[in-house]
Amino acid sequence: MASRAFASPRFERAFIxxxxxxxxxxxxxAAQHMGINPSTLYRKLSEAxxxxxxxx
Numbered sequence: 001m002a003s004r005a006f007a008s009p010r011f012e013r014a015f016i017x018x019x020x021x022x023x024x025x026x027x028x029x030a031a032q033h034m035g036i037n038p039s040t041l042y043r044k045l046s047e048a049x050x051x052x053x054x055x056x
Contacts, residue, residue, distance in 0.1 A: 013048040
């Protein structure tokens with residue numbers, strides 16, 4: 001069985017945002033450069049938002 005390494009949510013979010021900036025805001029192109037489906041990119045962004053919100 002192959003092992004998979006998982007990035008921390010903060011690192012993953014920063015990596016995705018950086019790639020989107022490099023692609024001038026084009027999320028579909030950023031997903032293509034990362035080798036993932038655009039729907040996966042949107043899900044990862046949504047998950048990152050959910051984990052970084054501060055509850056008061």
